[in-house]
Amino acid sequence: MANVGFVGLGVMGSRMAEKLMAMGHRVTSYNRTREKAQGLIDKGMHWAGTPREVAVEADVIFTSISDATAMSAITEGPDGLLAGLGPGKVLVDMSTVSPESSRALAAKVRETGADMLDAPVSGTVATLLEGKLLIMVGGRKETFERVKPLLEDLTSAPVAGKGPKVSYLGENGMALVMKIAMNLSLAVQMLAFSEGVLLAEKSGIPRQTAVEAFIRSAVASPMVIYRSPFLTKLPDEAWHTVNMMQKDMLLALELGRRVDVPLPTTAIANQFLTAARGMGYMQKDFAVLFKVLAEMSGLKDE
Amino acid sequence: MSNLGFVGLGAMGSRITKRLMSRGHAVTGYDIFPPAKAQDLIAAGMKWTTSGRAVCQAADITFSMVTNTAALQGASEGPDGLLAGLGPGKLLIDMSTVSPAVSRALAAKVREKGADMIDAPVSGSVSLVEQGKLAVMVGGDRATFERAKPVLEDIGQKVTYVGTNGLALAMKVATNISVAVQMLAFAESVVLAEKAGVPRETIIEILTNSAVASPLVQYKGPLVLKMPYQAQFNTIMMQKDMTLALELGRELHVPLPTAAVVNELLSSACAQGFGEKDFAILYRVLAQMSGVSA
Numbered sequence: 064m065a066n067v068g069f070v071g072l073g074v075m076g077s078r079m080a081e082k083l084m085a086m087g088h089r090v091t092s093y094n095r096t097r098e099k100a101q102g103l104i105d106k107g108m109h110w111a112g113t114p115r116e117v118a119v120e121a122d123v124i125f126t127s128i129s130d131a132t133a134m135s136a137i138t139e140g141p142d143g144l145l146a147g148l149g150p151g152k153v154l155v156d157m158s159t160v161s162p163e164s165s166r167a168l169a170a171k172v173r174e175t176g177a178d179m180l181d182a183p184v185s186g187t188v189a190t191l192l193e194g195k196l197l198i199m200v201g202g203r204k205e206t207f208e209r210v211k212p213l214l215e216d217l218t219s220a221p222v223a224g225k226g227p228k229v230s231y232l233g234e235n236g237m238a239l240v241m242k243i244a245m246n247l248s249l250a251v252q253m254l255a256f257s258e259g260v261l262l263a264e265k266s267g268i269p270r271q272t273a274v275e276a277f278i279r280s281a282v283a284s285p286m287v288i289y290r291s292p293f294l295t296k297l298p299d300e301a302w303h304t305v306n307m308m309q310k311d312m313l314l315a316l317e318l319g320r321r322v323d324v325p326l327p328t329t330a331i332a333n334q335f336l337t338a339a340r341g342m343g344y345m346q347k348d349f350a351v352l353f354k355v356l357a358e359m360s361g362l363k364d365e
Numbered sequence: 366m367s368n369l370g371f372v373g374l375g376a377m378g379s380r381i382t383k384r385l386m387s388r389g390h391a392v393t394g395y396d397i398f399p400p401a402k403a404q405d406l407i408a409a410g411m412k413w414t415t416s417g418r419a420v421c422q423a424a425d426i427t428f429s430m431v432t433n434t435a436a437l438q439g440a441s442e443g444p445d446g447l448l449a450g451l452g453p454g455k456l457l458i459d460m461s462t463v464s465p466a467v468s469r470a471l472a473a474k475v476r477e478k479g480a481d482m483i484d485a486p487v488s489g490s491v492s493l494v495e496q497g498k499l500a501v502m503v504g505g506d507r508a509t510f511e512r513a514k515p516v517l518e519d520i521g522q523k524v525t526y527v528g529t530n531g532l533a534l535a536m537k538v539a540t541n542i543s544v545a546v547q548m549l550a551f552a553e554s555v556v557l558a559e560k561a562g563v564p565r566e567t568i569i570e571i572l573t574n575s576a577v578a579s580p581l582v583q584y585k586g587p588l589v590l591k592m593p594y595q596a597q598f599n600t601i602m603m604q605k606d607m608t609l610a611l612e613l614g615r616e617l618h619v620p621l622p623t624a625a626v627v628n629e630l631l632s633s634a635c636a637q638g639f640g641e642k643d644f645a646i647l648y649r650v651l652a653q654m655s656g657v658s659a
């Protein structure tokens with residue numbers, strides 16, 4: 064049993080904190096709004112008043128927050144994580160932020176005598192519950208080895224799992240690089256999938272028939288399969304919102320400019336995420352790209 | 366055992382012919398440019414004839430599989446064309462990837478002859494033919510589909526009825542947008558991560574096991590480490606499919622932003638002399654644009 068901290072109880076964070084508790088770990092947590100944590104507090108999660116208290120209480124502190132600005136807010140200042148970190152402690156940041164800002168934070172963490180890993184996850188709420196989450200890790204190898212058992216608890220399946228789900232990518236920032244590189248395909252595949260379905264549908268093929276053909280085809284990625292029902296009905300709770308997806312696209316485009324890699328499909332998909340925002344769909348799952356293109360094609364849904 | 370015909374004995378056509386013969390069917394074949402491979406097929410029992418018309422006269426069910434819309438028109442029209450040999454009771458199964466509108470127009474002409482036609486484009490590469498794993502989509506009259514189904518199932522287990530004439534082609538073209546786009550987005554991911562410092566092998570290992578790992582990404586992903594000597598599906602053919610998609614999109618008023626972008630990069634691949642290479646060469650095009658040696 065480990066003494067674990069968790070800061071950021073969003074859609075993914077709260078479920079990961081719950082999973083750690085279910086695996087028998089002691090979890091101390093902080094979230095900007097306490098209401099979101101109440102369900103977990105009722106199940107035995109310890110509540111801390113500030114991020115600093117979480118860092119003081121726990122040996123390994125996970126963070127899962129939305130962007131670099133929110134990251135500064137929980138790390139800096141007298142109540143921030145950095146103020147509570149010290150020798151022997153490890154900060155495991157699961158947020159998707161730029162590799163550069165993550166490296167800068169790692170340097171500050173090391174000044175306190177603690178260490179830090181970037182550990183972005185690939186997967187949705189559904190894959191987390193199925194135990195199919197992929198965690199990529201960047202940082203010192205020995206620090207990775209130390210927290211690996213905890214990460215494996217996070218990715219463990221309800222029934223004996225299969226396949227490697229924790230991957231060591233290299234030095235600090237490298238796991239974020241991989242995550243960002245991977246996520247560009249999520250949005251691009253969704254947009255190309257939408258183009259195909261609409262082309263088939265406007266040709267006269269019923270949408271359901273077209274979708275079934277897609278999920279049996281060479282292009283049926285897990286993304287296409289999982290999100291295919293969303294073409295007809297979006298989920299009430301977005302798995303990954305348009306705003307979050309656009310944040311990931313911007314990180315990719317920024318990285319592309321920095322290392323000089325042209326990203327043509329990413330640039331196009333990003334414009335359509337902007338269109339989705341313009342049409343008021345910012346908090347919807349990014350599968351709403353289908354609806355954006357459908358409306359542009361003159362199809363009135365629902 | 367059926368009495369079959371096959372016009373167009375290219376990379377796919379010759380393999381499908383071989384597959385049909387191995388399932389016990391008699392096949393009469395023809396190709397406007399007799400390939401060397403025809404000799405192997407003749408040795409394996411295929412009956413060679415001298416025109417598309419002669420194939421249709423000899424066979425009850427004739428398959429055609431040619432490169433593009435112009436080739437299909439060339440093969441079907443004229444005194445020696447397919448149409449000249451068709452008549453009541455005969456069936457034409459066109460497996461070429463051509464424009465749905467042209468396919469529908471041909472089907473109308475076939476029906477004037479008292480015969481019938483279905484469009485039956487396939488999805489899957491040459492290696493899947495031998496394993497009998499090709500997926501076949503069918504557009505046309507339902508009753509005609511039922512008649513053709515047993516012989517199509519001898520080609521591949523996945524035979525799906527999509528709808529009326531031309532709709533299987535529409536579905537094929539719609540699917541192929543994602544085939545090209547997923548490849549290009551995959552290339553963006555690999556080059557981005559690689560230039561940022563992650564080893565290429567690690568990137569491919571992660572991506573081929575990720576949420577974006579479609580069967581296509583799983584087949585093509587490893588090709589960026591080593592391009593195959595023989596293309597499974599070359600860049601020229603892929604660009605033909607993108608052009609069909611873009612044409613259909615304009616006709617139906619469906620904007621196809623990612624198809625348009627990938628089409629430009631396919632043009633670049635052709636311009637650099639990669640037309641005959643597998644379209645996975647999109648990776649090399651992007652790598653070169655990024656100053657990375659592929």
